[in-house]
Amino acid sequence: MLAIIKGKPGPGAEKVQVEIDEPRENEVLISIKIAAICGTDLHIYSWDPWAANTNLLVPGIIGHECVGEVVRVGKNVTSLSIGDRVCVETHIPCGDCRLCRTEKQNICENLRLFGLHTHGCFAQYAIVPSICARKIPSQIPDTIASVMEPLGVGVHAAQLAEVKGKRVTVLGAGPIGIFTACVTQALGAEAVYISDVKENRLKIASKCGNFKLWNPLKTHTSIVLNGDHRPDVIIETTGNERAIQEAIPYLRKGGQVILVGLFSNNISLNLSSDVLFKEATIMGIHGRKMWDTWDTMEDLLIHDKINIAPTITHHLSLNDFAKGFEIAQSGEGVKVLLSP
Ligand SMILES: [Zn+2]
Ligand SMILES: [Zn+2]
Secondary structure (H helix, E strand, O other), rough: OOOEEOOOOOOEEEEEOOOOOOOOOEEEEEEEEEEEEHHHHHHHOOOOHHHHOOOOOOOEOOOOEEEEEEEEEEEOOOOOOOOOOOEOOOEEOOOOOHHHOOOOHHHHHOOEEEOOOOOEEEEEEEEEEEEHHHEEEOOOOHHHOOHHHHHHHHHHHHOOOOOOEEEEEEEEEHHHHHHHHHHHHOOOOEEEEEOOHHHHHHHHHHOOOOOOOEOOOOOOOOHOOOOOHOOEEEOOOOOOOOHEEEEEEOOOOOOOEOOOOOOOOOOOHHHHHHHOOOEEEEOOOOOOOOOOOHHHHHHHHHHHOOOOHEEEEEEEEEEHHHHHHHHHHHHHOOOEEOOO
16 A cells, blocks of 8 residues: 655655555554644654654654544454444553543553554555544544544643633634634634734634634734733644743733643743733643543534634645645645545
8 A cells, every 4th residue: 555654763754655454453444535734744744853752653654633434343343343434533542541540541641642653544544443443423524524633632722721701812823723713712712812924824714713813923912912802811832932922921810821732842931920920820732532522523513613624725645745745834735635
């Protein structure tokens, strides 16, 4: 089968032909319908300091966001059948540690990640632990299903911040930022602000919801988030030090900062004035709750409470993955899909 692998540590990835593996007893083999390029894949592709220090499977097939169809089932798997349409949950929990036993499988002590620590889905087929394969309701089309994994990050962030009735500022109008803004609005936030330095991304965000948009390169954050516009919640999705440094002074007292974007390096914040004296809370989130997040997400999608279709800007053949990465990296596209 065709697969895109990270062959050795360093930038880039290559197209290769590899054997299709047989699923082991607790695994399924899925035929990939659509895979999506994630920000994490961009870090891995460019091999930044985060990627270099993350113990990734190299050589390994990259990619972790996808929808596919079960074509072979391991002998212990009872929850799935051939023909089931599934998304892959990236978290591979051990099922046995103190966190797995308290419904926090997404931060399992022994967590592995599909497509990072195992072979992933930028290929014609993928082996998936059965615990990570989620059957998807038929009302949700393949294109939307292919981005449910990252959409779930937005759902988890908005739920954790209990956004109902609050003023929420989302930093970054990349895929996760727009998804987060959509969910935040659907869950009843009083107002949703979203920033990005790329105008095309703000334009796409404007098609997805009634957000207050600003470009911090044109209008300083201090003008937008002042007075009554100060946020109760800041959801940071850029992984950019300057974005959070500029916004956090405007957080209201007692407010929350939810960190979602991956920072390539250490960052500097004024914790005394911006956190301590405000009794602010800073929380990180990792992925999605298994499976509360997915239940909420399916409800939002099936009942048309969110409109994320405009975020899907490109759909290419897996053969053209290099072009897809270029489009995603440049910010020209928001969500870039690949089909084998
Ligand atoms: Zn992802
Ligand atoms: Zn565990």
